[in-house]
Amino acid sequence: MDVPEGFSPTFILVLNLLGTFVFGLSGGLAAVRARLDLVGVVVLAAVVGLAGGIARDVLIGAPPATFRDWRYLAAAAAAGAVCFFAGRVLERVERSVMFFDALGLGLFAVTGATKALRFGLGPVQAILLGAITGVGGGVLRDVMLREVPTVLREGLYAVPALIGATVLVVTQRAGGTSPVFPVLGALLCIAVRLVGVKYRINAPRPRDPTDRPGPG
Amino acid sequence: MDVPEGFSPTFILVLNLLGTFVFGLSGGLAAVRARLDLVGVVVLAAVVGLAGGIARDVLIGAPPATFRDWRYLAAAAAAGAVCFFAGRVLERVERSVMFFDALGLGLFAVTGATKALRFGLGPVQAILLGAITGVGGGVLRDVMLREVPTVLREGLYAVPALIGATVLVVTQRAGGTSPVFPVLGALLCIAVRLVGVKYRINAPRPRDPTDRPGPG
Amino acid sequence: MDVPEGFSPTFILVLNLLGTFVFGLSGGLAAVRARLDLVGVVVLAAVVGLAGGIARDVLIGAPPATFRDWRYLAAAAAAGAVCFFAGRVLERVERSVMFFDALGLGLFAVTGATKALRFGLGPVQAILLGAITGVGGGVLRDVMLREVPTVLREGLYAVPALIGATVLVVTQRAGGTSPVFPVLGALLCIAVRLVGVKYRINAPRPRDPTDRPGPG
Numbered sequence: 197m198d199v200p201e202g203f204s205p206t207f208i209l210v211l212n213l214l215g216t217f218v219f220g221l222s223g224g225l226a227a228v229r230a231r232l233d234l235v236g237v238v239v240l241a242a243v244v245g246l247a248g249g250i251a252r253d254v255l256i257g258a259p260p261a262t263f264r265d266w267r268y269l270a271a272a273a274a275a276g277a278v279c280f281f282a283g284r285v286l287e288r289v290e291r292s293v294m295f296f297d298a299l300g301l302g303l304f305a306v307t308g309a310t311k312a313l314r315f316g317l318g319p320v321q322a323i324l325l326g327a328i329t330g331v332g333g334g335v336l337r338d339v340m341l342r343e344v345p346t347v348l349r350e351g352l353y354a355v356p357a358l359i360g361a362t363v364l365v366v367t368q369r370a371g372g373t374s375p376v377f378p379v380l381g382a383l384l385c386i387a388v389r390l391v392g393v394k395y396r397i398n399a400p401r402p403r404d405p406t407d408r409p410g411p412g
Numbered sequence: 413m414d415v416p417e418g419f420s421p422t423f424i425l426v427l428n429l430l431g432t433f434v435f436g437l438s439g440g441l442a443a444v445r446a447r448l449d450l451v452g453v454v455v456l457a458a459v460v461g462l463a464g465g466i467a468r469d470v471l472i473g474a475p476p477a478t479f480r481d482w483r484y485l486a487a488a489a490a491a492g493a494v495c496f497f498a499g500r501v502l503e504r505v506e507r508s509v510m511f512f513d514a515l516g517l518g519l520f521a522v523t524g525a526t527k528a529l530r531f532g533l534g535p536v537q538a539i540l541l542g543a544i545t546g547v548g549g550g551v552l553r554d555v556m557l558r559e560v561p562t563v564l565r566e567g568l569y570a571v572p573a574l575i576g577a578t579v580l581v582v583t584q585r586a587g588g589t590s591p592v593f594p595v596l597g598a599l600l601c602i603a604v605r606l607v608g609v610k611y612r613i614n615a616p617r618p619r620d621p622t623d624r625p626g627p628g
Numbered sequence: 629m630d631v632p633e634g635f636s637p638t639f640i641l642v643l644n645l646l647g648t649f650v651f652g653l654s655g656g657l658a659a660v661r662a663r664l665d666l667v668g669v670v671v672l673a674a675v676v677g678l679a680g681g682i683a684r685d686v687l688i689g690a691p692p693a694t695f696r697d698w699r700y701l702a703a704a705a706a707a708g709a710v711c712f713f714a715g716r717v718l719e720r721v722e723r724s725v726m727f728f729d730a731l732g733l734g735l736f737a738v739t740g741a742t743k744a745l746r747f748g749l750g751p752v753q754a755i756l757l758g759a760i761t762g763v764g765g766g767v768l769r770d771v772m773l774r775e776v777p778t779v780l781r782e783g784l785y786a787v788p789a790l791i792g793a794t795v796l797v798v799t800q801r802a803g804g805t806s807p808v809f810p811v812l813g814a815l816l817c818i819a820v821r822l823v824g825v826k827y828r829i830n831a832p833r834p835r836d837p838t839d840r841p842g843p844g
Binding site: 443444446447448449450451452453454455456466470475476478479480482485495496499500555556557558 | 749753771
Binding site: 227228230231232233234235236237238239240250254259260262263264266269279280283284339340341342 | 470471473533534536540541559560564566567569570571614616
């Protein structure tokens with residue numbers, strides 16, 4: 197529809213489908229953990245896998261790709277099926293929800309930023325939109341399971357997404373057309389996220405507000 | 413705006429307004445049950461009545477009909493008023509929230525799928541979009557009242573919506589232009605949903621994951 | 629992009645940026661209260677500051693301004709930073725979250741209605757869209773922090789937003805092009821909201837439904 201700047205569209209599509217699949221795994225496994233039934237597992241896998249891309253397209257005013265290309269649906273549904281049938285195995289992988297979520301975060305941060313640039317957004321906006329694409333699915337997953345979204349609770353969640361998107365935007369602005377750059381951005385995001393989880397690194401907290409009583 | 417395939421647009425409009433009204437009843441009654449005040453009742457009725465259609469239009473990239481046609485707003489507001497003034501009577505109907513929700517589910521599943529086909533989406537996408545249109549309002553209602561959405565908790569919620577939308581898409585693809593088909597799809601969806609609720613039928617659950625302790 | 633009716637676009641932009649900033653303060657302070665870290669504070673400030681405008685643009689089918697104009701992002705980010713570094717001081721202001729929320733409610737109600745009129749919506753739709761613009765950010769803030777949204781819990785929240793938007797729409801329809809009218813609408817909305825909070829005024833509640841037991 198519009199001329200890509202540099203990357204092969206197929207390459208970006210593959211990253212997007214991969215991101216949809218791993219985010220779907222993260223949603224499906226969270227559903228298995230919450231003891232939802234088969235439909236709940238597939239639905240949550242689909243929601244988490246597809247939400248980031250839908251949010252991205254709606255926010256940049258692009259025709260939503262999700263419902264134009266059956267492969268996104270297939271990737272999300274496949275993730276749901278895998279979680280239902282193999283969830284017990286995947287569950288054994290400690291913190292598996294978090295792990296697949298981190299993979300999706302990195303992949304969607306760079307593909308989201310790429311699409312934003314293609315639709316003519318400025319670099320700062322593209323970075324932010326990349327981060328939103330990465331973060332969106334997880335927010336919905338957490339809200340639907342009645343948890344405070346990870347992006348609010350953990351310092352190293354939005355930050356790695358911003359880092360990954362920044363790598364993409366900076367290198368592409370500098371004329372880089374090699375697929376190395378999106379891969380680099382995604383890997384950097386994933387690495388920072390996993391390190392943050394492992395060592396429980398958080399951003400600084402505001403100082404304790406006066407613990408005043410009252411109706412506030 | 414675009415040429416309908418078969419059905420009279422008026423007929424689909426009537427189904428849509430009816431769906432908005434019954435979903436509105438479901439939202440308003442849930443608000444009455446949660447002891448919200450008049451404004452809360454009307455707002456939740458409007459949100460639940462309108463959300464599915466808005467989501468549908470945003471997802472297919474159509475200009476949102478809700479804010480272009482005052483009758484949708486009127487239907488949603490009327491539902492809110494009915495719930496406020498007659499909520500006590502409607503409450504007596506056991507499981508009334510669920511009942512009106514089931515009606516809306518069926519109506520929106522077929523109208524959503526119809527609109528998706530008209531906007532050129534493929535059959536699988538149209539079925540999914542019909543289901544999303546049907547499911548959307550209830551998800552918002554549940555999330556705003558801090559419950560895990562029904563679509564995640566109960567097996568026979570997404571499934572009947574998919575069935576209703578499938579009936580519509582298959583018959584329309586086969587050239588059926590009779591208003592019998594959307595009505596059939598909606599009724600089938602409603603019937604499956606109500607049977608599922610009555611007999612507490614659920615999709616199979618994944619086997620119990622190892623109840624391991626840990627920070628997971 | 630389109631011809632404004634009457635007001636200087638710069639004036640409306642200033643109101644919008646101000647609204648983004650004060651809503652951002654409300655989100656950021658709520659995050660400080662919930663003991664989130666720096667990233668959580670900035671993210672929630674941004675979400676609350678930007679959500680209303682994004683919802684407005686998506687609902688009227690306008691290209692989302694938020695991601696086209698860096699100043700919105702700057703206003704939201706600035707609010708987050710202020711909350712992190714000065715949150716302790718602002719916290720001392722009793723009910724500060726509510727106060728900044730009221731300011732944003734009034735500002736966004738009138739700018740939302742203005743934009744809806746410019747995009748050709750009817751007066752009733754424009755009033756509703758103004759109210760949605762005002763209410764949107766707070767709903768997300770409450771849902772993400774797992775609270776029932778204020779708009780559902782308190783009678784004088786949606787109502788003042790509707791009043792502010794109505795003032796704007798009526799005066800503009802009557803040919804008023806003076807910047808006095810949006811200011812008047814915003815102030816009226818803010819005043820009604822603050823009076824409602826101070827005296828705990830609520831809309832009437834539905835009569836107590838029969839407290840019947842049962843699986844309902």
